[in-house]
Amino acid sequence: MSRRGALILLILGALCLICGCGQKRASHKNGVVHLEFWNGFSGPDGTTMERIVREFNKLHPDIQVRMQIIPWGTYYDKVTLGLAFGGSPDVFVVHADRLPEYADRSALYDMDELIRSDSISAADFMPRPWNAGNWKGVQYAIPLDCHPIGLYYNTKLFEKAGIVDDAGRAKPPTNLAEFVDAAQKLTIDSNGDGAPEQWGYVFTWFRTNYYTYLSQFGGDLFTADGRKPALNSPQAQDSLDLMRDFIYNRRFAPSPEGQDAWIGFLTGKVAMALEGIYMLSSMESQEDLHFAGAPCPVFGKKPGAWANSHMLVMPADSDPVKREAAWKFIKYLSDNSLKWAEGGQVPVRRDILESPEFKKLTVQHEFSKQLPYINYMPSSISLNQALPFFDAAVEAVLCNIKPASEALAEADRRIGEVMSRQ
Amino acid sequence: MRKNQWRVAVMFLAPYGILFGIFILLPVLYGFFISLHKWHILAPRPEFIGLRNYKLALADDLFRIAFVRTLFFVAMVVPVGNALSLLLAVGLNQNYRGTTFYKVAFYMPVVMSVAVIAILWTWIYSAEFGLLNYYLSQAAAFGHNLAPSVFPATLKPQWLNSPATAMPAIALMSIWWGAGGNMLIYFAGLKNIPRELLEAAEMDGATPWRRFWTVSWPLLRPTTLFCLVMSVIASFQVFGQTYILTGGGPYYSTLTIILYMYQQGFGLYQLGYASAVGYLLFAALLVFTLIQFKLLAVKQ
Numbered sequence: 133m134s135r136r137g138a139l140i141l142l143i144l145g146a147l148c149l150i151c152g153c154g155q156k157r158a159s160h161k162n163g164v165v166h167l168e169f170w171n172g173f174s175g176p177d178g179t180t181m182e183r184i185v186r187e188f189n190k191l192h193p194d195i196q197v198r199m200q201i202i203p204w205g206t207y208y209d210k211v212t213l214g215l216a217f218g219g220s221p222d223v224f225v226v227h228a229d230r231l232p233e234y235a236d237r238s239a240l241y242d243m244d245e246l247i248r249s250d251s252i253s254a255a256d257f258m259p260r261p262w263n264a265g266n267w268k269g270v271q272y273a274i275p276l277d278c279h280p281i282g283l284y285y286n287t288k289l290f291e292k293a294g295i296v297d298d299a300g301r302a303k304p305p306t307n308l309a310e311f312v313d314a315a316q317k318l319t320i321d322s323n324g325d326g327a328p329e330q331w332g333y334v335f336t337w338f339r340t341n342y343y344t345y346l347s348q349f350g351g352d353l354f355t356a357d358g359r360k361p362a363l364n365s366p367q368a369q370d371s372l373d374l375m376r377d378f379i380y381n382r383r384f385a386p387s388p389e390g391q392d393a394w395i396g397f398l399t400g401k402v403a404m405a406l407e408g409i410y411m412l413s414s415m416e417s418q419e420d421l422h423f424a425g426a427p428c429p430v431f432g433k434k435p436g437a438w439a440n441s442h443m444l445v446m447p448a449d450s451d452p453v454k455r456e457a458a459w460k461f462i463k464y465l466s467d468n469s470l471k472w473a474e475g476g477q478v479p480v481r482r483d484i485l486e487s488p489e490f491k492k493l494t495v496q497h498e499f500s501k502q503l504p505y506i507n508y509m510p511s512s513i514s515l516n517q518a519l520p521f522f523d524a525a526v527e528a529v530l531c532n533i534k535p536a537s538e539a540l541a542e543a544d545r546r547i548g549e550v551m552s553r554q
Numbered sequence: 555m556r557k558n559q560w561r562v563a564v565m566f567l568a569p570y571g572i573l574f575g576i577f578i579l580l581p582v583l584y585g586f587f588i589s590l591h592k593w594h595i596l597a598p599r600p601e602f603i604g605l606r607n608y609k610l611a612l613a614d615d616l617f618r619i620a621f622v623r624t625l626f627f628v629a630m631v632v633p634v635g636n637a638l639s640l641l642l643a644v645g646l647n648q649n650y651r652g653t654t655f656y657k658v659a660f661y662m663p664v665v666m667s668v669a670v671i672a673i674l675w676t677w678i679y680s681a682e683f684g685l686l687n688y689y690l691s692q693a694a695a696f697g698h699n700l701a702p703s704v705f706p707a708t709l710k711p712q713w714l715n716s717p718a719t720a721m722p723a724i725a726l727m728s729i730w731w732g733a734g735g736n737m738l739i740y741f742a743g744l745k746n747i748p749r750e751l752l753e754a755a756e757m758d759g760a761t762p763w764r765r766f767w768t769v770s771w772p773l774l775r776p777t778t779l780f781c782l783v784m785s786v787i788a789s790f791q792v793f794g795q796t797y798i799l800t801g802g803g804p805y806y807s808t809l810t811i812i813l814y815m816y817q818q819g820f821g822l823y824q825l826g827y828a829s830a831v832g833y834l835l836f837a838a839l840l841v842f843t844l845i846q847f848k849l850l851a852v853k854q
Contacts (some may be wrong), residue, residue: 165699209820216595237596326705392682515820528805539805541800544617553610553827 165457167197168221170211171442172204176413180475188464189462195457197223215239221446223458225276228264228441229509229516235267241446243271244457252466258503261441261480267511272460273443276469279409279475280439280506281340282499288376288422289330289403293317304426312402312431315384318403332384334402336393339519341406341437345371347507348432351528353522353547358512361547363525363540371432372529372536380532386529409499412476420504425495429504439506441480478503514554518547569722587717589829600826607830618829620814621808622840623721627810630725631732635789636734636781640774643740644766661734668731668794675727676799679713687711714800717807722793724808732788736781740749743777744770779850783843811835 138523173181178201185199200221202210214362215219226234228514233241243265254262257275265273283304291303295314297303305311315332322329335341346352351367354360362368367423378385386396394411396402398418406428415423428437446455465472468492469479478500484490489496509515525543528534534542575645593601601665611617642660646653663671687710697705713723747770755765793812796802802809802817811831819828 204805211597234596237594239596304837387712392680399599510826520817520821524805525804527803531715531804533805549614553824 139521141528142223149334152369162192165195165453167195167223167454167458167461169197169199169461170202170207170221170224172202172207173225174201174203175410177472177475181471181507183378184465184468184471188461191464192460195460196538197461205309207516209378215447216322221455222450222454223444223446223461225442226273226445228261228273228275229511230265231273231443231445232511234445235270235272235514237547239448240272241448241450241455243273243446247457250459252463256481258480258484258485260439260503260506260508264441264508264511265443270547273445275480276442276444276465277472278439278441278480278500278503278506279477280437280499281428281496282437283425283426284397284407284411284415285424286397286400286422287424288403289400290314290317293403296429297538302424304424306427307430308432311431312382312384315378316382321383328383328386329401331402332387332398332406333378334385334393335379335388335409335530336397336405338388338467338488338530339523340408341490342372342375343507343509343525344406344428345375345431345439346437347436347438348428348430348434348442350433352510353515354512354519357398358510358514359390359551361518362520362553363547366545367396368540369374369536372526372540374431375526376529376532376536379530387532388527401496409478409496411478425498427498434505435502435505436504437505439470439502439508441508454456514547514551517550517554521550566606585829586768588825589833591826593824593826595823595825606697607827608834610827611830611834616809617811617814617834620809620811623806623808624790624792624810625724626721627728627792628786629842630722630726631789631792632785634725635729635733635785636736638729639781640740640778641734642733642737643744644770646737646741646841647744657738660737663731664734666731666761671731674797674800676714679723680800681710681712681715684713686713686726717804720800720804720808721774724792724799728789728792730797733849734783736785737780740774740777743774747773775850779846782850783846784845787839788841790835790842 169185171178171181182199185197189196208226211220211224211226216239231240252274254271258278261275265271265275285304286304287302290296290304291300293314295303295317299430305314311333318330318332319328320330321327334441343353346368347366349371351365351371352362355362378389386393386402393402394405394407394414397405397407398415398421400421409425412425415421427435430436444465446458446462450458466481469477469481470487471485473479473484473490473496474493476496478496479485479490480503485500485503490500509519512518521543525539528539533539588600590604591599591603592603592607595648642656646657677683681687690709694705694709695707698707699766711719713719745829751769751773752765755769791812792810793816796808796810796813800808802813812835815828815831815835818824818831
């Protein structure tokens with residue numbers, strides 16, 4: 133935008149403020165409490181959430197929730213500005229890995245009292261997602277869902293390659309040996325020009341893929357006390373080298389292509405990928421794609437899968453009437469998280485996980501088997517600052533720009549510098 | 555000046571002056587104030603730390619990388635871009651038929667926003683489905699049929715995914731995007747050159763080449779200075795292209811100063827540090843601009 137355009141906008145904004153658009157809306161008029169609910173569900177998940185909110189509004193005439201969807205790309209900027217300078221929503225969603233930043237700076241409401249005085253309790257939830265809402269012993273959030281990554285595989289390509297069980301159905305690999313074997317069988321270069329037409333596997337999002345490998349090898353981003361980076365470790369190196377190996381030595385994964393990688397899986401040119409449960413709707417809308425989901429194979433010493441959650445939170449300085457209404461709304465969302473899960477999420481409530489309705493959602497059900505051992509990224513206020521370096525190191529190695537030892541040592545040093553700057 | 559002339563002058567200047575003060579001058583000064591603090595956006599009270607942010611930025615190897623990568627970008631875009639603009643302007647100045655069409659065509663990209671341009675070019679540069687690689691691999695296949703030992707069967711460079719080509723690819727796109735703007739300014743400069751001088755040179759038997767170098771080029775000097783200064787400033791502030799196309803990658807090869815500042819300020823909410831980075835860029839730009847004035851200014 134030109135400088136002049138910006139000026140005009142600013143003047144309009146100033147006029148708007150003077151005329152009172154910026155005045156706080158009356159929060160409860162005629163006994164009806166109005167709630168602002170923010171999230172970043174800009175995909176098909178937004179439609180699902182809208183439906184749930186509509187049902188809530190119908191059932192609760194005294195509480196009216198107005199949902200605002202802000203795409204994740206700019207969501208946190210807007211939430212942060214709202215929390216810092218006023219104008220924050222009454223209920224909003226933060227990802228589990230962003231929660232400490234807000235909790236540590238006292239921007240979120242401490243929910244312990246509400247939980248104690250209510251029927252809801254930690255025992256109703258799977259422990260890992262529940263604990264992701266905890267910061268320094270205080271519960272700041274109720275987890276709405278969990279979105280781990282898992283193995284998506286193209287059943288048609290598996291059957292064609294003869295990777296099937298006794299009943300003749302596609303059989304997903306569960307460990308490294310099976311995985312390598314399957315990926316090699318599924319990589320097909322029929323014209324022999326050295327550029328396969330079909331690949332066994334592809335790296336889509338480096339961050340989630342690498343964190344899964346890293347966790348399975350027993351490594352992590354930070355030391356256990358969360359004070360220092362831990363990427364300069366043999367576990368970090370071995371796991372990243374293994375990933376690199378898939379591309380440059382075993383050659384069953386294409387060298388990274390950024391945006392085209394996932395399209396490769398959708399169009400049946402790639403047989404396997406590790407991706408989040410949230411990708412489900414993009415696959416279901418793809419014609420001629422026959423796929424299934426399974427837990428991530430075990431590449432390292434123990435099972436593991438990157439995961440994150442949408443956490444329901446309230447701002448620290450909310451008004452008591454609204455807070456009570458918001459709490460009702462949060463519980464409603466949690467109670468109805470099966471509907472939410474249908475759109476491509478794993479619920480975290482034990483009762484829902486055990487329900488027969490949930491077991492019918494086959495991919496979600498497969499991915500939910502990972503819940504006991506899923507790996508959230510470490511709870512730390514420095515995580516958001518460390519991730520760009522983490523991402524860059526993985527990119528450098530998978531794009532064959534730097535060897536793993538060098539890239540990880542460099543990332544480790546830079547993360548250390550940033551953490552000491554805090 | 556008489557007293558009421560002052561009053562009139564102030565009244566005429568006020569509308570712009572007030573807006574300039576509120577929206578440019580104050581934020582600029584406030585930015586300097588912020589740069590002296592350790593300031594996370596959610597922190598209740600910023601902590602005064604003097605010039606520590608500047609010291610940290612100068613010691614930060616990523617800031618240095620960003621600076622060098624930005625210089626690399628400027629070194630590609632400014633000379634090539636300006637030469638291209640001048641070439642286009644000279645071409646348009648020949649009074650061929652249909653120059654208006656070309657003027658519009660060359661100027662069109664300048665009008666489009668960087669987001670549009672960048673997304674358009676992702677489809678040109680895409681390694682697998684890109685237009686550029688489509689023609690390249692067609693050409694390679696054609697050559698391969700003739701001389702298999704010389705030409706590869708397929709040629710699909712990863713333009714934006716390889717550190718060696720990412721920045722030149724972005725520079726090429728930026729040159730295409732911006733050439734039309736300076737073209738118009740050069741064109742206006744050429745139109746300002748008195749015809750009689752060119753005609754006199756022609757009478758003396760100067761070739762078109764000679765006429766350009768001895769008459770037009772020296773007289774274009776103020777125009778060239780203007781175009782160079784503006785394009786150096788604009789290229790140092792490159793942001794949208796790298797933000798959208800590469801996000802600074804692969805492996806920091808397209809990390810530019812403003813992008814780094816943005817990441818610090820908006821991704822990581824380190825307002826003080828980001829402001830210091832902005833001020834360091836300001837200082838560097840000031841130096842570069844002064845050097846250019848010194849070297850190119852027309853002596854009075």
